[in-house]
Amino acid sequence: MSLTSYHAKLFAHELTRRAPSDSVEKLATALSEAQVDLNPHQIEAALFAFRSPLSKGAILADEVGLGKTIEAGILLAQRWAERRRHLLVICPANLRKQWSQELADKFFLPTAILEARTFTEAVRRGNLNPFEQSKIVICSYQFARAKEPYLRQTAWDLVVIDEAHRLRNVYKLGNKIGSAIKSSLAARQKVLLTATPLQNSLDELYGLVSLIDEFTFGDLRSFRRQFKKQSGSKEEFQSLKERLAPICQRTLRKQVLQYVAYTKRHALVQEFTPSDNEQRLYDLVSDYLQQPNLYALPSSQRQLMTLMLRKLLASSTYAISDTLAGLAQKLESAETESEAAGIPQEFAENFELLPEIEDEWAEDDEDSEEIVKKPITLTPEQREERRREIARLREFHELARSIQRNSKGEQLLTALEKGFAAAGKAQAGQASSLQQKALIFTESRRTQEYLFRLLQQTDFAGKVVLFNGSNTDDGS
Numbered sequence: 040m041s042l043t044s045y046h047a048k049l050f051a052h053e054l055t056r057r058a059p060s061d062s063v064e065k066l067a068t069a070l071s072e073a074q075v076d077l078n079p080h081q082i083e084a085a086l087f088a089f090r091s092p093l094s095k096g097a098i099l100a101d102e103v104g105l106g107k108t109i110e111a112g113i114l115l116a117q118r119w120a121e122r123r124r125h126l127l128v129i130c131p132a133n134l135r136k137q138w139s140q141e142l143a144d145k146f147f148l149p150t151a152i153l154e155a156r157t158f159t160e161a162v163r164r165g166n167l168n169p170f171e172q173s174k175i176v177i178c179s180y181q182f183a184r185a186k187e188p189y190l191r192q193t194a195w196d197l198v199v200i201d202e203a204h205r206l207r208n209v210y211k212l213g214n215k216i217g218s219a220i221k222s223s224l225a226a227r228q229k230v231l232l233t234a235t236p237l238q239n240s241l242d243e244l245y246g247l248v249s250l251i252d253e254f255t256f257g258d259l260r261s262f263r264r265q266f267k268k269q270s271g272s273k274e275e276f277q278s279l280k281e282r283l284a285p286i287c288q289r290t291l292r293k294q295v296l297q298y299v300a301y302t303k304r305h306a307l308v309q310e311f312t313p314s315d316n317e318q319r320l321y322d323l324v325s326d327y328l329q330q331p332n333l334y335a336l337p338s339s340q341r342q343l344m345t346l347m348l349r350k351l352l353a354s355s356t357y358a359i360s361d362t363l364a365g366l367a368q369k370l371e372s373a374e375t376e377s378e379a380a381g382i383p384q385e386f387a388e389n390f391e392l393l394p395e396i397e398d399e400w401a402e403d404d405e406d407s408e409e410i411v412k413k414p415i416t417l418t419p420e421q422r423e424e425r426r427r428e429i430a431r432l433r434e435f436h437e438l439a440r441s442i443q444r445n446s447k448g449e450q451l452l453t454a455l456e457k458g459f460a461a462a463g464k465a466q467a468g469q470a471s472s473l474q475q476k477a478l479i480f481t482e483s484r485r486t487q488e489y490l491f492r493l494l495q496q497t498d499f500a501g502k503v504v505l506f507n508g509s510n511t512d513d514g515s
Contacts, residue, residue: 074144074145074146074147075112077113078298079295080105081105081110081113082113084099084101084110084288085113085114087288088110088288094285095228095229096230096252097251097286097288098203098230098231098288099230100233100234101290102234102290102292103234105292105299107201107232107234108201110232111201112141112142112145112146115128115146115148115175115199116148123197126198127170127175127176127178127190127193127197127198128177128199128201129198129199129200129201130179130180130200130202131180131201132180134202135179138150138201149173150174151174153170153177153178153182154179157169158182158186168189168192168193169189170186171193180216181216183216183219184219184220187222190220191224195227197227197229197230198224198229199230200220200229200231202232202233203231203232203236204233204234204238204243204247206220206246206247207236209221209246213339229250229251233247236287242263242267244283245259248287252286255282307454309451309454310450311446311447312446313447314444314446316438317445317446320352324352324435325352328349334370334428335428351482351483353482354481354483355445355481355485355486356442356445357439357485357486357488358485358486359435360440361436361485363432364436366432367433367436370428370429451479452493452494452497458477463475487507488505
């Protein structure tokens with residue numbers, strides 16, 4: 040069959056548009072239509088992800104504020120321009136709408152947020168795999184895990200995983216979300232976005248890299264033998280950098296100062312002194328958490344629950360109060376078992392980030408296999424110890440309830456006055472209509488509610504708005 044002159048011209052035009060994967064011409068279509076002022080490091084990051092045609096993906100690890108979302112948007116836009124339309128973004132649940140808005144406003148890309156409701160509606164309309172559609176699919180980590188079979192059978196052209204450090208413990212036996220995402224997307228090209236590829240241990244770096252390529256470092260034992268030695272020599276460090284070079288790109292803020300003008304930040308520190316009862320509560324709970332054996336904290340989740348309790352304790356007495364009561368109630372309801380099972384509901388109700396980090400805090404067994412513990416019947420001595428522990432938790436709860444005013448909360452008012460005064464001085468000479476605003480972040484919803492009540496009793500009454508995840512979709 041001979042080509043018409045029209046088709047010959049069309050094919051010739053398509054051939055002229057082809058370019059090497061490491062050339063900026065590769066991104067011509069995406070760059071020409073993007074409604075954003077692109078910076079050189081963003082283009083370089085996108086080219087890095089495209090560089091090797093045999094690559095299974097890349098980790099883009101620029102520091103916070105350098106535009107990793109834009110870099111991923113360039114990649115998605117280019118795939119879309121190439122008519123490769125099986126595209127997926129996995130991100131924290133609270134960032135789904137932001138991703139949809141960014142891709143629509145800056146790259147004119149259509150998106151579909153999949154959650155429990157929209158997934159069910161798509162199935163009812165006849166689409167038996169709602170991940171298969173003519174839009175970029177956006178879903179949460181939890182939803183990706185829940186719909187693993189659907190994820191696995193979709194031939195993704197590119198998967199973007201935002202806040203990828205949440206999967207850093209994928210090498211651990213108990214990391215269910217990480218394992219589900221890793222196995223279902225093993226054969227697909229992925230781009231991982233994270234400003235913190237390394238937080239606590241080199242093992243986390245191994246975990247992230249294994250999501251892209253299982254063979255970069257070999258197995259976990261060989262990685263530890265080679266890179267976790269006590270010596271920490273320059274040769275080992277250089278070897279690690281060289282192994283990472285083809286798969287991880289990181290840009291620091293100090294590297295882009297010549298073309299990115301950052302707003303200068305000024306830190307104002309407001310000191311506070313805990314009251315006698317606040318200090319007593321802190322000391323009592325801290326001493327309790329350091330005990331070698333605790334019935335209220337399951338051994339398999341002790342690290343996670345200790346972390347949560349310390350965060351709540353530092354947040355406010357309102358944050359820790361009902362949580363302590365919940366631990367006591369949980370312990371009382373399991374009279375014949377050696378330890379309370381699971382995490383009390385009060386944690387999830389009070390600590391908004393719990394669902395997102397719970398899966399990451401599986402115990403690290405190093406090289407051992409996962410051990411399944413059987414319930415143990417308590418001896419009379421152990422039951423007495425358990426009753427004493429319940430009494431201690433009840434004592435802590437009553438002490439926390441008795442503290443109505445928190446020193447840190449009281450000092451917040453002084454901090455706000457200082458902050459607004461400093462901001463007003465910095466804005467001197469600007470339009471007088473500028474309104475001063477403040478964002479207050481808390482670890483706990485109960486602390487947030489306490490601060491709301493506190494501010495409502497001041498000149499800020501009627502000017503305070505609460506934002507939290509209490510109205511998010513349960514289907515994630």
